[in-house]
Amino acid sequence: MIGAAAEPPLQGPAAPPRRRRVAEMTTSELGSAGEDLAAEHLVACGWQIIERNLRLSQGELDIVALAHTTLVFVEVKTRRTFVAGVPQAAVTPSKLRRLRRLAGEYLMERSTPHRDVRIDVVAVHAHLDGTFSLEHLEAV
Numbered sequence: 001m002i003g004a005a006a007e008p009p010l011q012g013p014a015a016p017p018r019r020r021r022v023a024e025m026t027t028s029e030l031g032s033a034g035e036d037l038a039a040e041h042l043v044a045c046g047w048q049i050i051e052r053n054l055r056l057s058q059g060e061l062d063i064v065a066l067a068h069t070t071l072v073f074v075e076v077k078t079r080r081t082f083v084a085g086v087p088q089a090a091v092t093p094s095k096l097r098r099l100r101r102l103a104g105e106y107l108m109e110r111s112t113p114h115r116d117v118r119i120d121v122v123a124v125h126a127h128l129d130g131t132f133s134l135e136h137l138e139a140v
Contacts, residue, residue, distance in 0.1 A: 034078025034124035071114035087123035
């Protein structure tokens with residue numbers, strides 16, 4: 001990534017959830033915990049969080065962040081198991097098209113200063129022992 005500061009490892013164990021055990025969390029709570037962890041990871045990388053859970057006319061953006069001069073739209077996918085595949089597999093070509101439309105809508109409505117734009121995916125795996133691991137995929 002051009003102009004990026006030193007970043008912590010992109011994957012590995014992370015902090016346990018703050019609320020309840022992973023197995024007891026609802027899907028909504030699990031998603032929120034994953035988004036919180038992703039946001040903490042991005043801040044630890046030196047990024048500035050601009051928006052979270054932003055509702056637009058065509059859908060929702062999980063995280064909009066500024067990585068130095070790059071405006072990044074981050075889709076967060078959290079899973080307890082890999083039965084249906086890894087979390088990032090849920091970002092299908094149609095989902096990417098929707099994210100691009102949402103990014104365009106965001107850019108038309110707001111004037112966040114930036115030089116570049118990209119879409120990233122943060123895949124979060126919630127382990128039953130209460131730990132989370134994440135993988136940050138840039139420029140999907």
